[in-house]
Amino acid sequence: MQEIGIYVIQTLGGLYAGVCVLRVLLQLxxxxxxNQISQFIVTATRAPIQVLRPALPNWxxxxxxxxxxAILVGYLIFQISALIAGVGIVEPLLxxxxxxxxxxxxxxxxxxxxxxxxxxxxxxxxxxxMRISHPAIxxxxxxxxxxMAPFQRILPPFGGIDLSPILLFLAIQVALRMTxxxxxxxxxxxxxxxxxxxx
Numbered sequence: 001m002q003e004i005g006i007y008v009i010q011t012l013g014g015l016y017a018g019v020c021v022l023r024v025l026l027q028l029x030x031x032x033x034x035n036q037i038s039q040f041i042v043t044a045t046r047a048p049i050q051v052l053r054p055a056l057p058n059w060x061x062x063x064x065x066x067x068x069x070a071i072l073v074g075y076l077i078f079q080i081s082a083l084i085a086g087v088g089i090v091e092p093l094l095x096x097x098x099x100x101x102x103x104x105x106x107x108x109x110x111x112x113x114x115x116x117x118x119x120x121x122x123x124x125x126x127x128x129x130m131r132i133s134h135p136a137i138x139x140x141x142x143x144x145x146x147x148m149a150p151f152q153r154i155l156p157p158f159g160g161i162d163l164s165p166i167l168l169f170l171a172i173q174v175a176l177r178m179t180x181x182x183x184x185x186x187x188x189x190x191x192x193x194x195x196x197x198x199x
Contacts, residue, residue, distance in 0.1 A: 005084040006195070013077035014106075014197045019044050020070035021107050022143075027063035031142040036135045045069065074099030074106075074197055081195040090192065097186055102198035105179050109198070112172045114144045115165055 023045045025031075026038055033042070045066065052065040075095050082090050090098075117140050151164035151171070183199070186192075 002084055002086065006081050009077060009081050009084065010195075010197060013073070013080075016044070017070065017073050017077065017103065017106060017197045018110065020066065020073050021103055021110060023049070023066045024063055024070055025107065025110065025143050027058070027066060028061050029143055029146045030061065031139060035139050035142075037139050048072075070103050071096065071099050074102045077197050078102070078192075078195055082192070085195060087192075087195070094186065098183075098192060098196045101179050101183055101186075102196040105176060105198035108172050108175050108179070111144060111147055112169070112176075114140045115148070115168060115172075118144050119165055 019041055022041050026033075026041060031038055033039075048069050049063075049065045052068055056065040056068055058064060078095055078098055079090060082088065117137070121137055121141075148164050148168055151167040152162065155164050155167055157163070
C-alpha cells in the first residue's frame with residue numbers, strides 16, 4: 001500500500017507541479033495569455049498565487065509568487081510522500097532544498113521534451129508541406145524558442161539546417177547532471193531521491 005500511495009501522490013502531485021512550473025515559464029517567455037492551455041494553467045494556479053503576490057511581486061519577467069508556489073507544491077508532495085513511506089517529517093530546510101531541485105529538474109525536462117516536440121513538428125511540417133497548428137503546439141514553441149535563441153546566435157543555421165537545438169540539448173543534459181551532483185551533496189539521496197517530484 002505504501003508504494004501505491006507514493007505512486008498516486010507522485011503522479012497527481014507531479015502533474016500539478018508541472019502546471020505550476022509551466023505558469024512560471026509562461027510569464028518568463030511572455031507566452032500568449034489567450035491560448036486555451038495558457039488559460040487552463042492560469043486558472044489552475046490563480047488562487048494560491050493571488051494570495052502570495054502581495055508579498056512577492058514580480059522581478060522583471062520572473063513571477064516570484066508562481067515560483068514560490070511551485071516550490072511549496074514540491075515541498076508538500078515530498079513531505080506527504082515521506083510520511084507515506086514511513087520516513088516521517090523531513091527537516092524543513094532540507095525539504096525546501098529538495099523541492100527546489102525537483103522543480104528545477106521538472107523545468108529542464110519540460111524544456112527538453114518541448115524541444116523534441118518542436119523539432120518533430122518542424123520536420124513533419126517540412127515533409128508534409130503544411131502548417132500543423134494546435135494550441136499545445138503553439139504554446140510549446142513559444143516556451144522553447146526563447147531558450148533556443150541564444151544558441152542560435154552562437155550557432156546560426158547552416159545550409160538551412162538549424163543545429164542550435166544540439167547545443168540546447170547539451171546544456172540541458174549538463175544542467176540535469178549538475179542537479180544530481182547537488183542532490184548528492186544534500187545527503188540521503190538514496191533515501192529521499194525517489195520521493196521528490198522531478199527525480
